[in-house]
Amino acid sequence: xxxxxxxxxxxxxxxxxxxxxxxxxxxxxxxxxxxxxxxxxxxxxxxxxxxxxxxxxxxxxxxxxxxxxxxxxxxxxxxxxxxxxxxxxxxxxxxxxxxxxxxxxxxxxxxxxxxx
Amino acid sequence: xxxxxxxxxxxxxxxxxxxxxxxxxxxxxxxxxxxxxxxxxxxxxxxxxxxxxxxxxxxxxxxxxxxxxxxxxxxxxxxxxxxxxxxxxxxxxxxxxxxxxxxxxxxxxx
Numbered sequence: 001x002x003x004x005x006x007x008x009x010x011x012x013x014x015x016x017x018x019x020x021x022x023x024x025x026x027x028x029x030x031x032x033x034x035x036x037x038x039x040x041x042x043x044x045x046x047x048x049x050x051x052x053x054x055x056x057x058x059x060x061x062x063x064x065x066x067x068x069x070x071x072x073x074x075x076x077x078x079x080x081x082x083x084x085x086x087x088x089x090x091x092x093x094x095x096x097x098x099x100x101x102x103x104x105x106x107x108x109x110x111x112x113x114x115x116x
Numbered sequence: 117x118x119x120x121x122x123x124x125x126x127x128x129x130x131x132x133x134x135x136x137x138x139x140x141x142x143x144x145x146x147x148x149x150x151x152x153x154x155x156x157x158x159x160x161x162x163x164x165x166x167x168x169x170x171x172x173x174x175x176x177x178x179x180x181x182x183x184x185x186x187x188x189x190x191x192x193x194x195x196x197x198x199x200x201x202x203x204x205x206x207x208x209x210x211x212x213x214x215x216x217x218x219x220x221x222x223x224x225x226x
Contacts, residue, residue: 033214042122042204042216043159056213091158097212104149105206105214107158 004108006092012114013082020078021111025094032075033105034067035091043091049075050097082115089113118143120207122217130225135192137220139205147208148181148188153219154201162190162203197224 005024013019025032031050035043046065047057051072064082069075079086089112093105119142129135139148147166151159163172165181165188172179178191192199202219209215 035216040218040221042206042218044216045214093159103208104161104164105159106161107151110158 004092004094004106006090006108006111008111009109010112010114012116014116015084016081018078018080019082019113020076021090021092021113022074022076023092023094023108024074025092026096026106027073029094029096029106030072031095031097031103032069033093033095034075034077035093037089037091037110038087046077079113082113084115087113087115118207118209118213118215120205120215120217122205122220124220125218126221126223128223128225129195131197132194135195135199135222137190137203137205137222139188139190139207139217141186141207141215143186143209145185145207146210148185149206149208149214150179150188150190151204151206151216152201153204157201159204192222195222195224197226200224 007022033048034046037043045058047067049069052069064080067077089110091110092108095103095105097103121140123138149164150162153159163179168185169183170181176193180189202221204219206214206216
């Protein structure tokens with residue numbers, strides 16, 4: 001399967017615990033995005049990388065959230081001291097950005113987080 | 117900041133009827149993309165529009181990009197049960213930022 005993969009697919013945790021999610025993008029893609037989606041809403045941008053550089057972080061991303069893409073391949077999203085409001089689907093998407101044209105994002109299946 | 121609004125939020129149509137969802141951006145876009153998300157699934161790319169006034173067709177789906185590159189529409193002709201899902205537009209601005217609309221959830225009545 002050469003699509004975007006995410007692990008784990010589901011995570012249940014207690015409030016205050018730390019969680020880490022992983023995203024493996026399509027191998028030749030240079031951009032990787034993290035989104036959060038809650039019921040009835042569109043994907044909400046969190047952050048994105050071009051290769052290993054984190055180019056933008058949403059103002060919605062509190063200090064408890066951190067993302068890395070150390071070698072420009074897979075990425076991790078960590079949430080520290082989880083809160084119930086963090087419960088959501090966390091989506092990863094990758095794309096190939098070349099030149100000035102637009103880019104198509106390919107989404108992974110997401111990690112559904114439930115904070116009790 | 118940039119906002120992307122989508123209407124309607126929900127649409128129920130009888131199978132065979134047409135369906136249209138509209139997307140409006142507060143700022144001029146460099147391109148707009150459309151995605152479909154089935155219940156329980158993840159967004160799947162449908163199409164990208166780049167040029168002012170561009171119209172693209174995919175079978176029963178017609179996508180338009182406004183002349184001012186601030187609005188777009190998706191029209192489905194003769195809906196089928198397989199069209200059920202939520203349709204999102206995503207606008208990309210000149211700073212490369214991609215903002216998704218809240219989506220239009222399409223429900224088909226048999």
